[in-house]
Amino acid sequence: xxxxxxxxxxxxxxxxxxxxxxxxxxxxxxxxxxxxxxxxxxxxxxxxxxxxxxxxxxxxxxxxxxxxxxxxxxxxxxxxxxxxxxxxxxxxxxxxxxxxxxxxxxxxxxxxxxxxxxxxxxxxxxxxxxxxxxxxxxxxxxxxxxxxxxxxxxxxxxxxxxxxxxxxxxxxxxxxxxxxxxxxxxxxxxxxxxxxxxxxxxxxxxxxxxxxxxxxxxxxxxxxxxxxxxxxxxxxxxxxxxxxxxxxxxxxxxxxxxxxxxxxxxxxxxxxxxxxxxxxxxxxxxxxxxxxxxxxxxxxxxxxxxxxxxxxxxxxxxxxxxxxxxxxxxxxxxxxxxxxxxxxxxxxxxxxxxxxxxxxx
Amino acid sequence: xxxxxxxxxxxxxxxxxxxxxxxxxxxxxxxxxxxxxxxxxxxxxxxxxxxxxxxxxxxxxxxxxxxxxxxx
Numbered sequence: 001x002x003x004x005x006x007x008x009x010x011x012x013x014x015x016x017x018x019x020x021x022x023x024x025x026x027x028x029x030x031x032x033x034x035x036x037x038x039x040x041x042x043x044x045x046x047x048x049x050x051x052x053x054x055x056x057x058x059x060x061x062x063x064x065x066x067x068x069x070x071x072x073x074x075x076x077x078x079x080x081x082x083x084x085x086x087x088x089x090x091x092x093x094x095x096x097x098x099x100x101x102x103x104x105x106x107x108x109x110x111x112x113x114x115x116x117x118x119x120x121x122x123x124x125x126x127x128x129x130x131x132x133x134x135x136x137x138x139x140x141x142x143x144x145x146x147x148x149x150x151x152x153x154x155x156x157x158x159x160x161x162x163x164x165x166x167x168x169x170x171x172x173x174x175x176x177x178x179x180x181x182x183x184x185x186x187x188x189x190x191x192x193x194x195x196x197x198x199x200x201x202x203x204x205x206x207x208x209x210x211x212x213x214x215x216x217x218x219x220x221x222x223x224x225x226x227x228x229x230x231x232x233x234x235x236x237x238x239x240x241x242x243x244x245x246x247x248x249x250x251x252x253x254x255x256x257x258x259x260x261x262x263x264x265x266x267x268x269x270x271x272x273x274x275x276x277x278x279x280x281x282x283x284x285x286x287x288x289x290x291x292x293x294x295x296x297x298x299x300x301x302x303x304x305x306x307x308x309x310x311x312x313x314x315x316x317x318x319x320x321x322x323x324x325x326x327x328x329x330x331x332x333x334x335x336x337x338x339x340x341x342x343x344x345x346x347x348x349x350x351x352x353x354x355x356x357x358x359x360x361x
Numbered sequence: 362x363x364x365x366x367x368x369x370x371x372x373x374x375x376x377x378x379x380x381x382x383x384x385x386x387x388x389x390x391x392x393x394x395x396x397x398x399x400x401x402x403x404x405x406x407x408x409x410x411x412x413x414x415x416x417x418x419x420x421x422x423x424x425x426x427x428x429x430x431x432x433x
Binding site: 081083085150153154229301 | 369370371372373374375377378381397398399400403404407408411424
């Protein structure tokens with residue numbers, strides 16, 4: 001196999017830039033403000049589309065997520081990089097996924113969206129990013145002290161295909177039960193008729209954008225958590241250069257599309273309770289660090305056959321159900337009624353995992 | 362006999378951490394690192410270069426990589 005272009009410094013910068021170009025474009029084509037792509041928000045919308053929660057404003061089976069997994073699968077198969085594997089503490093990863101989602105929904109966004117919010121002028125994102133970096137830093141302390149969820153095992157080729165097949169199944173459901181004008185439900189699927197869930201780019205454009213990003217992100221191992229982790233742990237600039245490229249490209253695109261609006265107030269799908277923007281994202285960052293990847297990276301890993309990453313993804317989808325059923329998620333009005341209690345619980349759980357799950361050599 | 366780091370089945374950043382640790386604790390000029398994903402292979406190679414080492418050989422056998430790394 002020839003050298004992997006996307007594994008080079010130039011490659012990762014190209015990938016960051018492509019994401020930074022496509023996300024504001026998806027926003028222009030209908031996705032919510034500073035949410036051209038948000039893995040946490042979109043998985044939350046998927047959770048809603050399936051009826052795992054009944055927050056009527058955030059229900060849509062986001063094709064971007066489906067594209068991420070299928071694009072990553074295509075890249076992995078094409079470049080002989082597909083490895084069906086599982087068995088590295090799957091339930092721990094599920095729980096980490098649950099609390100990663102809860103933390104992200106207190107802030108209102110995954111790391112990708114935090115970057116996109118920043119590039120759209122939403123200064124609240126600075127608090128979120130500072131929290132994210134703090135959470136990842138705590139995670140690196142555990143990593144330095146031997147935190148390790150253990151080895152995966154090789155498994156059947158077909159076992160690694162289950163997650164992509166689930167995503168393909170979701171896509172088929174969208175064709176069987178398509179969105180109907182002003183109808184909150186189509187067959188078994190829920191579709192928001194107002195709110196962020198009602199805002200979306202056309203299905204095929206969203207799917208194609210997702211496939212492109214999934215393909216190149218799998219090749220480049222693009223990961224926002226890894227970017228900060230490697231910087232803290234190894235003083236390595238490789239992944240972070242992709243993150244910077246994303247922010248710069250998205251900033252330029254937002255200026256071109258007149259989507260840039262600087263300030264803390266009246267930002268789309270955001271609140272300005274600074275302390276909980278910070279702490280919510282710190283919880284998410286810690287959970288991502290303990291699980292070994294940001295939500296986007298977990299989707300690409302799931303696409304290349306990693307069954308544990310697939311479990312993390314479903315932890316996040318179930319976590320979104322908890323978040324909206326129990327009033328944990330924030331809204332533009334502020335933090336949810338039980339959001340703070342859930343974040344505290346999440347920290348206790350993540351610290352328990354970090355302190356007790358260590359292996360020497 | 363070269364020090365061998367078996368990082369098969371482990372995901373990032375474990376293989377890189379194990380490699381960095383081996384560089385610190387072992388006096389051998391040559392290190393062998395075993396990994397089983399392309400991402401780990403690339404990450405360990407990158408870490409080796411940053412630690413003033415040379416990746417002399419990457420041998421793929423089935424789904425595993427055997428990296429031979431020497432100190433400069």
